[in-house]
Every structure is written in C-alpha cells, then in structure tokens.
Amino acid sequence: MSIYQATASAPVNIACIKYWGKRDTKLILPTNSSLSVTLDQDHLRSTTTSRADPSFEKDRLWLNGIEEEIKEGGRLATCIREMKRLRREVEEKDAKEPKLSSYAVHICSRNNFPTAAGLASSASGFAALVASLAALYKLPATPSQLSLIARQGSGSACRSLFGGYVAWEMGSSPDGSDSLAIEVAPQSHWPDIHALICVVSDDKKGTSSTSGMQRTVETSPLLQHRIKEVVPARMAAIQRAILARDFDAFARITMQDSNQFHAVCLDTDPPIFYMNDVSRTIIALITEYNRVSVANGGTLKAAYTYDAGPNAVIYAPKENMKEIVAMIVKYFPQADAFKDPFQLFGAAGVEGSVVEGFNAAVAKPFDVGAVKNLIHTRVGDGPRVLGAEEALLGANGLPKTVA
C-alpha cells in the first residue's frame, strides 16, 4: 500500500509596501498592490506535512501540536478544497494517477518561532500548507498559480510562495484570478539585504488586522488617496530600486510606506494604533542613524518597517548590521545574549554603542525587556520540499510526539 505524503517549509515575508484593505473579503482581494522581502527559512519558517489516505474519515489539521477545527466555508477549508480541485484536474488528464483528490487529508504544521515572538505566522503557515499539498498532489502549478490559493487563506501568504523580492499584484478581475504574487527579483539578485526583528513587549491587545483593515476601508478618508495615487507610484519606484540594488531608494520608500500605513490606521474611526513608545523610539534611532550617514555624504543605511503590531523590522545591507545591533542594544538592553547567527560579534557578545556623530539624546535608554528579543536574519528563498525524515506525521497518520 502506498503512502501519499509530502512535507514542505515556507518562509515569513515582511512587506515594504503594505497591504491594508480588501475590496473582496471572501476572496481576499486587496485594495492595493503590495511588495515584500522573503526572510530566510533557516531562521524563521513554517513546516507542514500533508498526507492523503483513503482510510482517513475527514480532513484534519494540527497546528503546533493542537488540532484546529476546519470550519466549513472557512479559510482553511477553502484552501484545501481549491488544492483538491487542482489535483482533480491532474487526475482527469491522466487516469493512471491515484485518486488522491477523493481522500481526506491529515495536515500537521509547526512554526519554528514561538507565537510569543509576535510574528504573524499566517503567511508562512498558509504558504507551507499550499506548498505541501502541491507536493503531495504533484501539481504542475507555478508559484504564482499556487499564490492564488494561499491568498485565500491569508492575503499576505501569497507573497511567501516566492523567495527574494515579491509583489502581490492586486489585479482587477472580480473572481480574483489575476490577484497573485510575482517574483520581482530572486534572493540571488540582492542577497546582501539583512533584517533585524525587534520583538517589542506590548501589554495592549491590538486590533486584529482582518477587522482593522476593513474599519479603515469604511472610515478613513485618506485611504482612498493612498490606494489610488500613492501606492501605484511607490510600487513602480521600489521595484526599480530593487532591480538597481539601490538601498537608499528602497529604504526611503519602505519607511514612508510603513508610516503611511500607520497614518491611515490613525485616520480610522475609532483610530487604530499598532506602534507604541518603544516602536517610536526605534524610528527615532534609525532616523538619527541615517541622518549621520547623509550628513557625512552617504546614503540611508537602514530602513524600519512595522506591521500590525509594535515589532520593528529593520532592513539594512549586511555591512551595517553590526552598527545597528549595537545601537539597538544600547537603548534596549537585552536579558538574553544576542543570538548571533552571522557571527558579527566575538565571544564577548554585543556591547551597546552608537556611531560617531550620533546624537545620543534622540532617545532615552529603556529598561531590560522593552525589546524582548532580537532576531537577525536576511532575505531568503521560497518554499522548500523536504525529505521524509522531516515529516511531522507519524506512520499512523497522526502528529509525531515532540520530545
């Protein structure tokens, strides 16, 4: 008896041009295009094993060891149904193919980063789900075609189907068939871009992005101008910057668009706040760090960006990361030693410092814990199909017990 099973991993992506607002909430069609950098799966990833078996009674899914209900008509059910539909097309073309589309599936997914990290896992999670089912079903689909399905799980998931620099084109068709991800440039085009994720402590329970973005669509007068006028120009400009490996332009647009996203959140009624005083302080530090560089005849050296929460992601060329980590640590002392995956610092670890000419008074140092954790990563590749030894489902078709 054959075992039909596949395992895939997929990366996190962090947008430079932000997705905020749906024109169709069921199909998850956005009100504007967006663009992101895919982060390295060596550091942050979702891994998913999918198995189809005629003995399974129903579709089941476990996320980080806990079984989740697959609600009828919900986003998970939609993605699984759409993947089975693509499998059916394969089976209809080739009668020798086993009828996997008629079997129930067991899906087991796991993130290698804690939920406490405050990173949205829905993008990598839905991308890994779609990638593992595509491998299981041996689909001839391109990443862009798969992105159409991942998009219906979680909008930004569509961008995790590619590595490197990825655009989600909003499209115009009411059925969503042209609202998909495309690769702007692969990781190899500009591998030098690194990212420092600053995990910010937050007491406040934030507004979910799903409900928040629709409140913005309904109430922000400024959003329409952003959608119609600002984003199209920025999408074109940042793609040019990426193709030219022009970090100065990339950084400027990235920071402007993060700020504008939070501006339309604030223009929402009632207003939505995701950034807190720690987030604002990191903006002040990066602004001053860049000011010093520009004052010395240089270019922008780092770019901050904030999603729907207080965490900062700082993009920078690799050569600047040592200065950036030292600066953040100076103002945000860490309880734990900095995990230094690129070995920027010696055995003694990081010592907080700022560059020459930096006005240290732009911010006051915070107490330990204000920034809980620092994750240093970089631009990475797209979903990977993994070997059987990485499978998360055991021989019995149920999740392996984690030691």
Place this chain on the structure above:
Amino acid sequence: MSIYQATASAPVNIACIKYWGKRDTKLILPTNSSLSVTLDQDHLRSTTTSRADPSFEKDRLWLNGIEEEIKEGGRLATCIREMKRLRREVEEKDAKEPKLSSYAVHICSRNNFPTAAGLASSASGFAALVASLAALYKLPATPSQLSLIARQGSGSACRSLFGGYVAWEMGSSPDGSDSLAIEVAPQSHWPDIHALICVVSDDKKGTSSTSGMQRTVETSPLLQHRIKEVVPARMAAIQRAILARDFDAFARITMQDSNQFHAVCLDTDPPIFYMNDVSRTIIALITEYNRVSVANGGTLKAAYTYDAGPNAVIYAPKENMKEIVAMIVKYFPQADAFKDPFQLFGAAGVEGSVVEGFNAAVAKPFDVGAVKNLIHTRVGDGPRVLGAEEALLGANGLPKTVA
C-alpha cells in the same frame, strides 16, 4: 503729561479642525481653514499691558518677567509695526489725536498658566498683544480686522480674538487680506461645553509646530488630499453641528480631525509623533466611554483632541464632566488634589471610577505623574480690556515687580 497705556487679556483656544501647513510662511497663510473653541479666561489667559511714550527709546517687550528681543523683521516686530500703521490711519483722519504711532512702546505680558503646563501660549499671547495695542491706540478695528495682525504673530492667535466658536477662514488672496477669524457662534450660544485639559508628562523634545508643519507640506502625500477634500467638508459640517448644538456630530468631527492631523504628521518624512502611550490611552478611554453610551442608545459624550504635543483636551457637555474626571483619575492617579473650579466633587475630592458597562481592561492604570495635572475649564469669551489696576507696567514704564 498724559499716560498712554492699556491692558487687555486674551484667551487660549483649542482647535477642533486643525491648522497644519502654511501656503505663505512669512504672512502665515494656512493651507486649510480651521475652527476652535475659545477657553475661559477665568482659568487660562495671557494679560498684556502696552504703553506708548515719547521718552521711550525703542520698542521693548517683557514676557513673564523676562525681556525678549524684538528681532527686526520677526513676528513681534511685524505685529507692532502693523498696529502702529492702523494707529497712523486714525491720526491721519483726526489731527487732534496724539501721535502715538511715532512713539516707541513698552509691552509687558504674562500668562497665568505655567509654561510647564505644556499649553501653547503663543495664541493667547499674540491675541493679548494685539488687543492691548488696539485699546492703547483706540482703533476702530473689528476683531476680524485685528485677527489679520494677530495671525502674523502666530497663526492660531487669530482665533483668540473672539470668544465662543471661531473659524479661521484660510482665504485666497496672496496678500492675506481675507485670511481672518470669524465668529461662528458666541459663547452664549452654547455655553455648556466644558473642557478638561490633561497635561501629559513627556521626556521627548517634540518637533516645533512651525518646522513640523512645513515638513508635512513638503513630504506628506496625504496632506494634499486632506486640504482639498477633507477639511472643506468638515468645516461646513462642524459649523452646522455648532449652530445646532449637536454634540454628537461635534465630537465625531473633532476626534476624526485630531486623528487625521496626527496621521499626516506620521505621513511626514521623517515622521512626526506628538502623541505618546499616555495620549493613546486617553483616546482608548474616551472611545470606550462613548461606546458604552452609544451601546445604551445614547450619543457620544466626550471628544478628545490633541495639538502638537501629548496633552489631551477633552471636550464634553458640562453634565458629563464628573464622570470624565473620575475616569481619568482612575487610570491616571494625581499627585495633587483636583482643582475643582465647578465644584463637581465634595470635600472628599475625586475618587476614580468608570461608568457601568465600561470595559476596564481597555487600559492599564498608570503611575502617579503620567498625567501631571488636570485643568477643568469651559468655553469662554474673547479679549477683555482691563482696568488700570491690572496694569503690568509700573509708573516708570517698566514691569512691576511680582511679589
């Protein structure tokens, strides 16, 4: 020998539709109209004495006891010059009038609120300057005509020439002759509007409004949409609300416009932040307080607004102020007893509390000092000409010594 001297006081005003951006920085012509509520001079005021005397060698000015330089071509010099010009017109029409316009002036001004209160004193200060010179010079000018001159001292000062509800019409003339304040409704039309000023502690030195607003004009893509589309509609709507004494509409527009002002600050490059975590918490409290009212079939009961700093001003009908003070005190315990000018509370003072149905978890209480001070006031009248016993200049034409 005659003494030519006059003393006037002028009020603070707090905008509901915000002024942010100049189309002419020299004449102080704004990019949009604005609207404010004048606050009661019994609580917050600037008082100014002006004297003209042939023995004075040059124009001199003392502010809160310290002599300030009157820089040539500066805002103070412009206001004094323009007032002298109006005086000259009086003298040219009536040869019997003493030639005060040819004398130097001594001007002494004092605010009854500490600078530490974090309230911009330039509006009340320039309004009192203009009002005292108008009294000294016995000008036949209307408040709107005087507002043209106060505007050149500090834009928002033009609105402090009237009591009640005041619009600053942006005008269209390049010489600024139609960019002036008009009375939308006097204090007596809607005397019931009270204000609670929450003075918020802030470590950070903020961006000055003068430089900040021009950076927004130069770099915010959203500002143009605000100027062209949003503000004209809101100006019309809030004037209707004031005329109809419709607090629900007044509150909604006031909060939306405060948020949009801070949104365009955030859309500025680099971004400008005036609100901090304390400001955001006060927004969350007012939002929840209003939610409870609306959920019970009522209307909005309070409106927050923030100028270029972290302080909140909460507008509300008088009947709601007791609940609002108690709510703020619950989350922001006060070092000093609440000064209770309207005697809302008994001898025991304020005890922190929230209304029934209020979700206390929308915010966590802060430590003493996060809100340093609470000032309860209300809508008030326009500039007052005061008697000689209130004069700030002594017989020798120099500031009286303050005990």
